[in-house]
Amino acid sequence: MKIIKNFLYNAAYQIFLLMVPLLTTPYLARVLGPNGVGINSYTNSIMQYFVLFGCLGTNLYANRKIAFVRDNEDELSKTFWEIFILRILMLSMSFVIFLFFVFSSNSQYEAYYVAQSITLVATMFDVSWFFMGIENFSVTVVRNFIVKIITLICIFAFVKSSSDLFLYILIISLSLLFGNLTMIPNLNKYVKKIDVKSINIKNHLLPSLLLFIPEVATQIYLVLNKTMLGIIISVQASGFYDQSDKIIKIVLAIVTATGTVMLPHVANAFINGDRSKTKEYLYDCFSIVTMISVPLFMGIASVSSKLVPLFFSSKFISVAPLLRIESIVILLIAWSNAIGVQYLLPTNQTKKYTTSVILGSIANLLLNVPFIIFFNTLGAIFATVLSELVVTIYQLYSIKKQISFKSLFKGIYKYMLSGIVMFVVTSFLNDLWPLTWGYLFMEIFVGAFVYILLTIILKANVYGIINKMKKDY
Numbered sequence: 001m002k003i004i005k006n007f008l009y010n011a012a013y014q015i016f017l018l019m020v021p022l023l024t025t026p027y028l029a030r031v032l033g034p035n036g037v038g039i040n041s042y043t044n045s046i047m048q049y050f051v052l053f054g055c056l057g058t059n060l061y062a063n064r065k066i067a068f069v070r071d072n073e074d075e076l077s078k079t080f081w082e083i084f085i086l087r088i089l090m091l092s093m094s095f096v097i098f099l100f101f102v103f104s105s106n107s108q109y110e111a112y113y114v115a116q117s118i119t120l121v122a123t124m125f126d127v128s129w130f131f132m133g134i135e136n137f138s139v140t141v142v143r144n145f146i147v148k149i150i151t152l153i154c155i156f157a158f159v160k161s162s163s164d165l166f167l168y169i170l171i172i173s174l175s176l177l178f179g180n181l182t183m184i185p186n187l188n189k190y191v192k193k194i195d196v197k198s199i200n201i202k203n204h205l206l207p208s209l210l211l212f213i214p215e216v217a218t219q220i221y222l223v224l225n226k227t228m229l230g231i232i233i234s235v236q237a238s239g240f241y242d243q244s245d246k247i248i249k250i251v252l253a254i255v256t257a258t259g260t261v262m263l264p265h266v267a268n269a270f271i272n273g274d275r276s277k278t279k280e281y282l283y284d285c286f287s288i289v290t291m292i293s294v295p296l297f298m299g300i301a302s303v304s305s306k307l308v309p310l311f312f313s314s315k316f317i318s319v320a321p322l323l324r325i326e327s328i329v330i331l332l333i334a335w336s337n338a339i340g341v342q343y344l345l346p347t348n349q350t351k352k353y354t355t356s357v358i359l360g361s362i363a364n365l366l367l368n369v370p371f372i373i374f375f376n377t378l379g380a381i382f383a384t385v386l387s388e389l390v391v392t393i394y395q396l397y398s399i400k401k402q403i404s405f406k407s408l409f410k411g412i413y414k415y416m417l418s419g420i421v422m423f424v425v426t427s428f429l430n431d432l433w434p435l436t437w438g439y440l441f442m443e444i445f446v447g448a449f450v451y452i453l454l455t456i457i458l459k460a461n462v463y464g465i466i467n468k469m470k471k472d473y
Helices: 002-055 058-069 073-105 110-124 128-133 137-158 162-189 202-232 235-255 257-271 275-312 319-326 328-344 350-375 377-398 412-432 437-457 462-472
Strands: none
Touching: 002 073, 002 110, 002 137, 002 162, 002 202, 002 235, 002 275, 058 073, 058 128, 058 202, 073 110, 073 202, 110 162, 128 137, 128 162, 137 162, 202 235, 202 350, 202 377, 235 275, 235 319, 235 328, 235 377, 275 319, 275 328, 275 412, 275 437, 319 328, 319 377, 328 350, 328 377, 350 377, 412 437
16 A cells, blocks of 8 residues: 555645646746746756756666665665765765856856756755655655745745746745755654764765766756757747646656656565566556556647647747647656666666667757757657657667566557547547637546546456555555
8 A cells, every 4th residue: 555655645746736837837928928938948958957967867876775775774874875975065066067157158148047056056955865765755745745835926926027037947946945955854764873984975976877877868858959949949949849848747747656656666676586576566557657648648639729828828829739749758758667767777777778768869869950950849849759759669679578568568559549539539629619718628527538438448457456556565
């Protein structure tokens, strides 16, 4: 039941995260406008490179490492302090370099970069990786919930016009810092003081670097598109891409919630030698993420022409075709998350995971410039989809000798068939009904009803998996 409890914690929080942008994104799109949204997207994409280099791959490594040693109190404390100090040192260096970059570049966006830099400081005090490793998700969920509420209030209270862009970025950065600081006191229950002489951060440097490579590669096709659009086309183009990407990432947060929960669970089973259990987890999670991602990707594709003008305003109508195409990555990332994050990483197959994301980033690099030049913002979307396809195909290839594809894809056609029928019905209603929020919600409700009904009629195996998880997990 622990895995169910943790998933519900994460799912509840991800649903809350989904609700927050439903309030803030339309408001900010209208208040800040395409240019303000674009400046935030562009400057944030630059700052994220420095966060990435500062973390040095510890985000994934730390989660897994804590899961390995969580049953040994002394080793748990020692591991925490070593990783925490390593992160502080690397992020401090990254922060100094970022400030040098900002003040030496004479950029017109200097003030916005300064506001973004607080995120680097906030990342230094992020210990969520520890609580995920020990599978205590309530700490991070409750903290994030409270911080998001405060952030929401501040945005509506202080961000009133396009001239408040600096203030908006400051609110986001400071809320992240405050949220991370509030988690520190909870460490007292699990981490004890140790002799400084026993700390050896070198033990974690190489393993973190091995995971740093896939994180860099992943960041290339997550952030590089926004940066290149800002350079080649305009900050507005970067903003349009960011708005489409924002909706997709919000939805993906629900799908990938299982990855956050399953990684330490699978890692613990693997370290205890239970190989059959790790494969069973993969089959079950693959079925669950497919069941969730299929209606989400087909649903968004079918209502994008109505969702975009209602959600962002008519100024962002160019986002609709971008969203329709990018929705495909919901399914692709769901699959690569199940294989890569929930199986390859917990079972110490880091090289295969690294290779997959490197291949994806290479594909993105090769496609981005020509696609953006010829197809503008739509080209960046094409590059993103193809990059994710490369990642997923390679990961499937890399595990072909370890698992049974028959077991992995068992019953998947039932979700696909249900999704296609739902897409047809929802698309028909989308064209038939007027452009109002009421009709959009009705389309979503009808689509969800059709999908769930068909999966029940077809006897999709996800319902049996959920019953098994209640008993065995």
